Each structure stands twice: as C-alpha cells, then as structure tokens.
Amino acid sequence: MDNLTHSLVGAVLGQAGLKKKTGLAMPALIIGANLPDVDAACFFWLEGTEHLGFRRGITHGPPALVILPLILAALLWAFDRWQEKRGKRPEGRRPVHFGWLYGLSFIGALSHPLFDWLNVYGIRFFEPFSSAWFYGDTLFIIDVWLWAILIVSVWWSLRSEKKGGNWTRPGWIGIAAGLAYIGMNWAITGAAVSDYRAGVGSSSQVIASPMPFYFWQREGFVGADDRWAQLFQLYPEDGHLHAKPLADVECKLPDLAEERIANSQLDAFLFWSRAPFAERAADGSVILRDARFYDPRARDNFSIALPDVECEELPAE
Template identity: 65%
Template sequence: MDNITHSLVGALIGQAGLKRKTGLAMPALIIGANLPDVDAACFFWLDGVEHLGFRRGITHGPIAWVLLPLILAGALWWFDRWQASRGRRPKGRLPVHFGWLYALSFIAGLSHPALDWLNVYGIRLLEPFSSRWFYGDTLFIIDVWLWALMGFATWFSLRRERQGGEWRRPARIAIAVAVGYIGLNGAITAYQYDFEKSVDHGSTKIISPVPIQFWSREVLTYQENMIWSSTEWDGALKNPEAINRFCFDDCPGYPAEKVCDIAPVRALQNANPQVGVFLFWSRAPFAERASDGSVILRDARFYDPRARDRFSVALPDVQCSPLAPR
C-alpha cells in the first residue's frame, strides 16, 4: 500500500490508546509502519527496472520484522537520552521505556507487510528464506476509502483529546470498520475467483481491484503465452467494448497485431539482466510491438496506454515475432 495508508495505520493504533504506553510512542508507530520501505533507497544504485526485483523483499521478510523495530526502538531511545543530556527533552513527554518502544515498533512494522500483501503487486513475505511472491488481490494499492476513514478518525480522535473528551473510542471504532472493509473486499475477490473457476476451468485468472470503485474487479485472463483479455466486473459483466484493455479475439480494445510472441523474450532472461529481473517480478508478462517493430516487455496488471508506463522494458534490438494463428 501507499505510505499515507501505512502512516495513518500507525497513527490510528496510537490514538487507540497505545501511545500512552511510553514516550515517543507515536514516532515509533508511524515510522515503524513505514520502515520496511527503506528498501526504496535501492533507486540510488539500481538501474532500469532492477528495483522491481529488490523491493518488497528482504526488508519485508521475517528477519526484518525483528531487526528493523529493534533498530528503530534503539534510535528513539538514544534520541530521548540525547535530548535529556542537552536539556532539550520536552517536559510533557512520558518516560521512555525501551521495551514498549520495541513492542510498538514491532506491531507497526508487522502492519506494513500485512497491508502490502493485500494488493496485486505482491510481496515476498519469506525473503530471504524463499523468494516466492504472495498476492492478496484484495485492495487497490491506493484506497481512498481507507484514507477517508482513517484520516477522519485520526483527526477526530486528536480533536477529542485536545478537548478533554474520550479520544480512544473513535480510533478503535475506525480500526474495526477498516478491518471489516478489508474483509468485505477479500470476500468480493474470493467470490469472483470462485465464479471465474466455475465458468472457465482452463485459464489462469488474476482478479485485480480497481481504484475508487472497491466493489469492482478487473479480470485478467491468461491463455497460452500472453495475457489476452481484460474485463471489468461489478456484479454483472460490463460491456467488453467499453472496458477491454487487452483483447485479441475480434474486439476493439487491443488489436491483435500489437501482440508479440513472448517466447523469444523469455530466452533472453539469462543474458539480459533487465529482462531477467522483470520476469522474476512480473505476474502477468506480455510482449507488445513498438512503433518501430521492436518489443516492449510489459505486465498486464499495470498497463495503461494513456499513462507513462514505469513497469516495462524496451528491447530495441529484439524484433516482434507475431503470434502463431490459433
């Protein structure tokens, strides 16, 4: 999920009452909820799409669950002592308890991979013991409804606290509603997976949440060596002509001549690091013909012809091989 969501989760946990356990509890919760994304620093030394094979891995796995909160708790404990030694420690701050700092950092840190698992991007939950990707397919990576719920609840709780009222209850209610909302979305995805299996046993499906319309799902269907169709579902199948992004069987959404055989591209994964990393990360790879006849390697989960595509590898030296007739 995005870092606004992670930050709001940390803040809401604090407003539910845990921030009274120790001084610097809120920094421990908010920073801890974002700390696994320290792997974003890889952009400074990795080129192209190599970051796709590094992120959501080692800093999101079991070793990091233990070590990152320990580092954060130690840093906050030291900061409190440093301020005290210089006479700058705020008088209103609660006594700092290292054990509670670690516990809160640990709780917040665990919320991060739990949320990241919920979308179609995926997460390597067992890294470094296993590089397997896990996908929850439950929420879109930016969920404005969670923003609204948790943002309002945090603001309202803080306001009640300043006024001397009961401030824990709004946060606790919001946490319960958020958990229920996530459960509802999980049920929608599970229902759609069951429905797709009942009508089509031969194809692999990806049920992808869409922005804003949390009740809708995009259904990506895999056949042979390509992602070949994309339709949107909201309880009843919408007009395919209006919403197909990929369609290679006589529909206007995506012309068949733009699709290349991906097999020659797969053969390059050992020789071309960019291709190798992309295919390691990609859940729905397909090869698209560029305007000059070369190949662009893409992922159907994040393909939008109207926007700049950060999830692609251009292969100017590889000519598009047309798909064999079916």
C-alpha cells in the first residue's frame, strides 16, 4: 500500500490506546509502519526492471521485521536522552521505556507487510528463507475509502482527546471499520474469482484485480498457455464471460532460460512477473509485459524489451 495508508494505520493504532504505553509511542508506530519501505532506496543503485524483483522482499521478511524496529527504537530512545541533556525535552512527554518503544516499533513494522499483501503486486513474506510471492488481491494500492475511514477515526479520536473525552473508542471503531472494509473487499474478490473460474474453466489462471476508487469492481484477467486476456462480464445481455486480448499482436512466450542468466533485467522481470505475456514491438521483436500492470497509455512501465528475440505470433482468437 502507499505510505499514507501505512502512516494512518500506525496513527490509528496509537489513538486506540497504544500511545499511552511510552513517550514517543506515536513516532514509533507511524515510522515503524513505514520502515520496510527502506527498500525504495534501491532506485539509487538498480536500473530498469531490477527494482521489480527487489522491492517487497528482504526488508519485508522476518529478520528485517526484528532488526529494523530495534534500530528505530534505539534512535528514538537516544533522541529522548539527547533532548533531556540539552533541556529541550517536552514537559508533557511520558517517560520513555525502551522495551515498549521496541514493541510498538515492531507492531508498526509488522502491519506493513500485512497491508502490502492486500494488493496484486505481491510480497515475499519469508525472504530470505523463501522467495515465494504471496498475493491478497483485495485492495488497490491507493484506496481512498480506506484513507477516509482511517483519517476520520484519527481526527475523531484527537478531537475527543482534546475535549477530555474517551479518545480510544474512535480509534477502536476505526480499526473495526477498516477491518470490515478489508473483509468486504476480500469477499468481493473471492466472488469474482469464483465467477471467472465458472466461466472460463478451473484449469485457467485467473486474477481479480481491485479497481481504483470503484472498490466494488474488479478487473479480471485469465491466463492460459502463452496468452493473458482481460475478462468482461456482460450484464444483462447474456451473463457470460467474454475475454479480450490485452495486446494488438501477441507473441508466443519464448524460452529465455539462457538469456535470463546473462540479463539481470530479464531475470528480475521474470522473477517478479505473475502474469507475463509477450507483445510484438514495431520492429517485430518481443516486449515482455505483465497483465496486472498493462497500460497502453504508459507502455514502458513494468515491461522489458527483447530486441534480439523475434516475435512468433500467436493465432488470433
């Protein structure tokens, strides 16, 4: 998910009562909820598609979820000591307890991979012990409705706290509402996948991708052999599933085992890709794409060109 969502998750956890545990609890929760995204620094040393295979891996796995919160807790504890020595420590700050700082940093960090799992990009929960990808297919990466739930609950809680009321109750309501919204979207995805499988056959691969803003809709993809197609459910005309090719001219997926060894860009793309398909370029070569992120208006995103591989066209459907 986007970093605003991660930050709001940390904030609502704090407003549910966790911020009472120690001084600097809110920074521990909010920064902790964003910690695994330190892997975004890979853009400084990786090029092309290499970042696709690096993101949501090592910094989202078990060792990082133990070590990164420890570093954050140590920095926050040191910051508090530094302010105290300089006489700059706010009078209203609660005493800082290192154990609670670490625990809250860990809770915040743990929330991050759980929410990243909810979209179609995927996450490698067990890196470096396993490089398997996991996909929740439940929420779009930027979900304005989840934003609204979390923002309102945090605002309500802060307002109640300022007035001396029960400020933890709005936090818990926000958590419950957020979980209910996620559960509803999980059910929508499950129903869509069931419809797709019933329409195209259980042997086909199907993906139900959440749509931005229209949370009740899913963009369907079906894959078989070398071809991935976009699915459309037509109501009320006939109620049958219809598939449309993603690209104007599709190519057979070539055997790229040898090329993959020598081409780090290709290796990263194929490691990351969940729904790969090949499209013919203007010069007759191949461009590898992924059905989840195929956008004709931004054709260079999430793709890799193979200028030395000739397109072997698939028959039209």
